[in-house]
Amino acid sequence: MSQAIEIAPSLLSADFARLGEEVRAVADAGADYLHFDVMDNHYVPNLTVGPLVCAAIRPHCRLPIDVHLMIRPVDRIIPEFAAAGADVISFHPEASDHVHRTIDLIHQHGCKAGLALNPATPLTVLDHVLEELDLVLVMSVNPGFAGQRFIASALEKLRAIRRRIDAGGRAIRLEVDGGVNPGNAAAIGAAGADLLVAGSAVFGKPDYAAVIRELRQTAEGGRIARSAA
Secondary structure, X not given: OOOOXXXXXXXXXXXXXXXXXXXXXXXXXXXXXXXXXXXXXXXXXXXXXXXXXXXXXXXXXXXXXXXEEEOOOXXXXXXXXXXXXXXXXXXXXXXXOOHHHHHHHHHHOOOEEEEEEOOOOOHHHHOOOHHHOOEEEEEOOOOOOOOOOOOOOHHHHHHHHXXXXXXXXXXXXXXXXXXXXXXXXXXXXXXXXXXXXXXXXXXXXXXXXXXXXXXXXXXXXXHHHXXXX
């Protein structure tokens, strides 16, 4: 069964000149997590932030920090993000030589572990590790840049993973990232996601609380409609 719908604003779309203020603002607006996108200009064609920025915002952030590593390789930097205050660390299977070992490494450093699936990543990567995970992150855009359009085929991937999670009976979060907005949140909720990452849909808007509330309520409405069908 899906858990409560939660919202994770993505720091990638925040005003980097005032990160501390932005982090406090989304927390006050009712966000549940802070999503922290890490890109290396190698695995993805962009360069963002590292452990030092995570450590710098940790004192300003009472929310769990959800770190998404879009880097290759991943193992060396996991301990640094754990020390910097990450609560959840997700990585891409293509960026690890030994996926199970990387999951164990995240857990050894006291964080929850997530596996991130690109639009073209097959679900077979979950076959032997799903029960070790705390979170599955479905990318609904190709990773690398904020503000992209939602890829509709992600909905079927969400539905398929939701069936797997429910069959296993463990409380594994199903997260979606990329192009999420109030216009598609109902379909995302109906597909089974329970943690929605939203960047440009939240940051830069005049009322963060109103957008976060709308995303949560709309996704919950989609879930209810699915259950009633």
